[in-house]
Amino acid sequence: MNVIFVGFVVILGAIIGSFLNVVIARYNTGMSFLSGRSMCFSCGKTLVWYELIPVVSFLAQRGRCRSCTSAISRQYLLVELFTAAVFVAVFLKDLSVAVIAYHLMVFSALVVIGVYDFKHKIIPDGAVYFFITLSFVGLLFVHSGYVALPMIDAPLLRDFVGGPLIALPFAGLWYFSKGAWIGFGDAKLALGMGWFLGLEQAFFAVTIASWIGAAVGIVLIALGKIPGVSARFRHFTAKSEIAFGPFLIIGTLAVFFFDINPLILVIR
Ligand SMILES: [Zn+2]
Known part of the structure; x- marks a missing residue:
């Protein structure tokens, strides 16, 4: 360029x-x-x-x-x-115009979801359904760097189950905590991540999100305990709600752009 x-x-x-x-x-x-x-x-x-x-x-x-x-x-x-x-x-x-346009739409949706969740602690339905739709369409047509022909590059069963498998633990946490630990929006976001990134990479994106989320949480709580630190951090405790969506999106961006794939399984 x-x-x-x-x-x-x-x-x-x-x-x-x-x-x-x-x-x-x-x-x-x-x-x-x-x-x-x-x-x-x-x-x-x-x-x-x-x-x-x-x-x-x-x-x-x-x-x-x-x-x-x-x-x-x-x-x-x-x-x-x-x-x-x-x-x-x-x-x-990316190389091809169609794939570039596709990814620009995906990441635009993720910017909206991340910033909105950060501000309001809720994932906007419209944006996350748009992301889920794009990620599912991508399964059928978009492979990294080129537009696939569905006849030749047919997605495999494991590509389809990637989304639900990544979403399931989030849905479980939401259900059993009655929405206290995590919102159902995070499960929807995870569904799109599983389809967009594929099972292994989405799993790693969630792992990165959890590490960063935990680290940020610890830092915020610690800042709140230090006397003299800005009152902005005073209200953070272990019970404070921090939106998880932005971390999931940071994980998605990291895995996608740095091509992180620690578990390259050669099953397919
Ligand atoms: Zn004015």
């Missing part, structure tokens, strides 16, 4: 990231994702075009509304930058 092309992908990613921010902000509010002008959440002023340029307008305005100077959430900037980075990673990894 040459520099101009990378620049193009970065801009595309930032624009899509900007749209994903709108989806995250408007999900479950009854507002349309596609119509209705963006406005400041504090003063309600409709934003003009140069206030809508991804990344640039946030930086130029130093993260504040031009009318009322109230702070704009850093989430907007972070999601735009993160989506741009993921898009570059997809273009670096």
Whole structure:
């Protein structure tokens, strides 16, 4: 990839990231994702075009509304930058246009799920069903780097059972804890992960998610116990709810982009 092309992908990613921010902000509010002008959440002023340029307008305005100077959430900037980075990673990894487009949709859905779950501790149904549908379609048509012909590259039974097998433990935890340890949304996300990554890689993604989730939990609880540390961490205890979805998605990204597959089984 040459520099101009990378620049193009970065801009595309930032624009899509900007749209994903709108989806995250408007999900479950009854507002349309596609119509209705963006406005400041504090003063309600409709934003003009140069206030809508991804990344640039946030930086130029130093993260504040031009009318009322109230702070704009850093989430907007972070999601735009993160989506741009993921898009570059997809273009670096994939070869065919169809597979690239497919993966851009998959990871856009995961950005929405991860950020929304982080903010509201619930996985949005629309985004996770979109992800599950894509991952199932991918089983039939998309193999890494190329679009498969279903007649030749027919998926095997183990590809189909990958999703349910990864989802089952999550569904069990949800059922037996009556939703206290984990939400049912995590089981839905895991179903998509199993189909998207395949059984072994999805298993490893869940393992990575658990390690990182446990490490973050321990750090947050420890910070809450140290006197003098910012009051933001004071309320974290062993009983605090931390959304697990973002960790599952970090695990998925890590396994997918770094091609981690510790258990290459040659059964097929
Ligand atoms: Zn304002």
